[in-house]
Amino acid sequence: MAVIEIKNVAKTFGSYQALHDINLTIADQEFMVLLGASGCGKSTLLRIICGLETASEGEVWIGGRRVDHLPPKDRGISMVFQNYAVFPHLTVFENIGFGLRMQKMPDDDVKRRVERTAGLMHIDQLLSRYSGELSGGQRQRVAVARALAMEPDVILMDEPLSNLDALLRMEMRAELKGVLAESNTTAIYVTHDQVEAMSMADRISVMHEGKIVQAASPIEVYRNPAAEFVAGFIGNPPMNFLDATPQGGGKYTVAGHSFDGPSAANSNLQFAIRPEDMKLSDDGLQAVAKVVEPLGAHLLVTCELDGKLFRAILDSEMQVKPGDVLKLAPMPDRIRWFDPATTLAVA
Structure with missing residues (x-):
């Protein structure tokens, strides 16, 4: 079980308060999207969950275990960044298996996991190539496959599709949602793109000025916005x-x-x-x-x-x-x- 509980989390940078008393529970195997404009605090919250940022106040629990005092490697999570961070000197196979090698996993297990996740992301035919021979979309698939190969309890994604063109983003949205459902992983996905949020999420947490304004299903957020900000932010054109x-x-x-x-x-x-x-x-x-x-x-x-x-x-x-x-x-x-x-x- 990978239920995520965020309890009274706040974050200040000097005199600036980036997050205000965030409370959110994400169910096991749920696909949660943090949606908001630049500067609303969504990436800061994601970095606190994964351990790249320390909360000024509050607690983070994953699977019934408090983790905000633990380093990222001990939280049972994988992360996909906006920048693909694919190693240019390694093949696709070696990139996907990199984290597994760091854990000193046996070669047979590495091969099995790499081939399985590469198949899920439809890049199994590219395993011998280097990143310089890949398109942007293929590199993004490698980054997601590398995260999934770790078989994490939780996968965190920070605007992973923003560098792709519109057609490829649409294709990747559908694939990501299907792959994550098949992998039985709890996912948190950060984006400013309401189309991504509406099409992929089980629930959307709309953020504004460091607060969660509404957390609900896509259709509920669209049809019954809880605040004027949500009504004006969701929809193209808005309300x-x-x-x-x-x-x-x-x-x-x-x-x-x-x-x-x-x-x-x-x-x-x-x-x-x-x-x-x-x-x-x-x-x-x-x-x-x-x-x-x-x-x-x-x-x-x-x-x-x-x-x-x-x-x-x-x-x-x-x-x-x-x-x-x-x-x-x-x-x-x-x-x-x-x-x-x-x-x-x-x-």
Whole structure:
């Protein structure tokens, strides 16, 4: 069992606090993604888990054992870095087996593990090559295979696909998810790419300014963001926001239209809706199209609505052009409400 428990972890660098009281439990064999913009603390948290950084406060437990006082080699983990760190003077076979050799494992066991992990990563035909003869994608596969060959309880990955082109990233995402599921390993994956997070994770921990804002399944994070930051960070394009004024009785005025809102609230709120959850209607919010972007199966229309930019995703067969007046109706069950004072979702 490789359950990971992060308890009250904080990290300061001088007067700067990089992490604030992080609490997170990652289940055995779960694929957890730490998602956030640069500087949010996700890589710092990963380095604390693996032992390359020391927490200022708090504890790290792996498999029921406290490990924050142990060196990285004694934590039962492997790590894949953004930089592949493939040794140029060694063959693919020797690179994958490097950690096993350091543990003085018998040759037969090294050969078995190397061949197994190379097969999982589809590089078994490259075992005799040197890194200079490999593409970037092949080198990344070698780095992942080297980590998996150690048969770790936990594998940590710090933006391992960011150096690859878009098509190769898409291919590697699918392979990584399948390989890690087959290896029965608990995985923590750091990225700023929401597509990687949504497509690979069992759960996503969205980080902002050194805090975990929401930890939930990809669909929960997307459909029910817990805070304005999550709603604005997840999704491309992100959620639209409009001011909502209370009428009383759970009714709110948004851009001149009345909507049912949280009955417990009696102050101004933020009305939020995703662009794909808008439909053309005879009695919708009035918007003026500013930019129309044909994107194959749909149109991305950027409008002006209630003095703000507002985006809607419409069917590509719609005849919309800049300057058109549109009436957009939100799907009622997809509306989210946020308290502007706390930026948190209101039920």
